[in-house]
Amino acid sequence: MKLRELFISVVAAYLAVFASSAWAQELGPHFRKIKEGIYVQSAREVNSNGGIILTQEGVVLIDTGQTLTDSREMLEAVKKLTPLPIRFVINTEVHADHTTGNFVFSPPAFVMNHEGASDAMRKADNPNRFNNPALSAEIREAGKGYRLVTPQIEYYEKTTLRLGERTFELLQLKNAHSEADTAVWLPNERVLFAASVAIPNSINNVRPFVTIPDILAATRMMRSLNPEVVIPGHGSFGTTKIFDDSERYYTLLVERVGAMVREGKSLDQIKLELRMPEYESWSYQERMPSNIEAAYRAVTKRS
Numbered sequence: 131m132k133l134r135e136l137f138i139s140v141v142a143a144y145l146a147v148f149a150s151s152a153w154a155q156e157l158g159p160h161f162r163k164i165k166e167g168i169y170v171q172s173a174r175e176v177n178s179n180g181g182i183i184l185t186q187e188g189v190v191l192i193d194t195g196q197t198l199t200d201s202r203e204m205l206e207a208v209k210k211l212t213p214l215p216i217r218f219v220i221n222t223e224v225h226a227d228h229t230t231g232n233f234v235f236s237p238p239a240f241v242m243n244h245e246g247a248s249d250a251m252r253k254a255d256n257p258n259r260f261n262n263p264a265l266s267a268e269i270r271e272a273g274k275g276y277r278l279v280t281p282q283i284e285y286y287e288k289t290t291l292r293l294g295e296r297t298f299e300l301l302q303l304k305n306a307h308s309e310a311d312t313a314v315w316l317p318n319e320r321v322l323f324a325a326s327v328a329i330p331n332s333i334n335n336v337r338p339f340v341t342i343p344d345i346l347a348a349t350r351m352m353r354s355l356n357p358e359v360v361i362p363g364h365g366s367f368g369t370t371k372i373f374d375d376s377e378r379y380y381t382l383l384v385e386r387v388g389a390m391v392r393e394g395k396s397l398d399q400i401k402l403e404l405r406m407p408e409y410e411s412w413s414y415q416e417r418m419p420s421n422i423e424a425a426y427r428a429v430t431k432r433s
């Protein structure tokens with residue numbers, strides 16, 4: 131390479147780096163850059179995380195934001211980052227705070243989640259949800275044009291999506307949070323979108339079909355991938371410590387509920403008496419009864 135060509139290529143590389151960091155800044159305070167071409171959107175700590183992943187052949191989104199305002203913010207961010215289209219949206223669960231914005235992107239994007247997602251979303255949907263006069267004018271405005279878009283592609287247990295230079299492994303998390311939960315693993319980047327099984331510093335809502343052994347199996351499986359960055363369905367991204375904290379919490383909960391069952395206490399008594407002082411700072415304490423019920427099912431083998 132001639133010196134002049136070398137100089138030009140160095141300047142071009144410098145400009146490319148400068149431009150990408152400038153873009154990250156321009157996306158605004160709700161966006162975090164995880165790695166080159168991988169961003170996360172969230173307006174508040176407890177809100178769901180929306181992922182934006184750029185490839186040479188288009189964009190993949192992970193969930194569509196807590197609210198439709200967030201969905202539209204994600205769409206604007208994608209337009210700033212690339213002229214390429216959004217090709218796929220991967221839903222990590224079925225609940226509205228991850229999926230309501232599907233219609234903003236699909237069509238043209240295809241939506242993916244595990245088998246059972248569409249049925250669950252159809253059952254839970256209220257088509258008039260944004261026509262409620264009790265909602266603020268802002269929310270009703272953001273909800274204009276809302277319609278339910280369920281995954282057009284449902285996989286079973288595990289599938290691989292290859293787009294451009296990137297590989298996305300979609301892994302089912304069974305009975306771990308909603309009727310269909312998907313972890314998204316990028317093996318080359320070692321980035322894991324971990325769905326809503328373990329939320330940092332937060333008590334989770336454990337529904338009747340969710341079991342603690344399945345939650346523990348899901349976090350163990352995700353830890354075994356050895357990710358460098360873990361992005362939970364809600365809250366700050368981090369490392370596999372998110373899984374460690376969750377496992378310690380559920381293990382202690384099952385231990386304490388088990389001891390009380392052996393003392394002959396009823397579920398109602400346990401709900402009244404059980405204390406978890408180690409976790410009093412975690413948000414959503416009102417979800418504790420559903421956690422105690424799950425632990426009770428686990429120790430009495432009624433799960």
Ligand SMILES: [Zn+2]
Nearest residue numbers: 223225308326
């Ligand atoms: Zn959820």
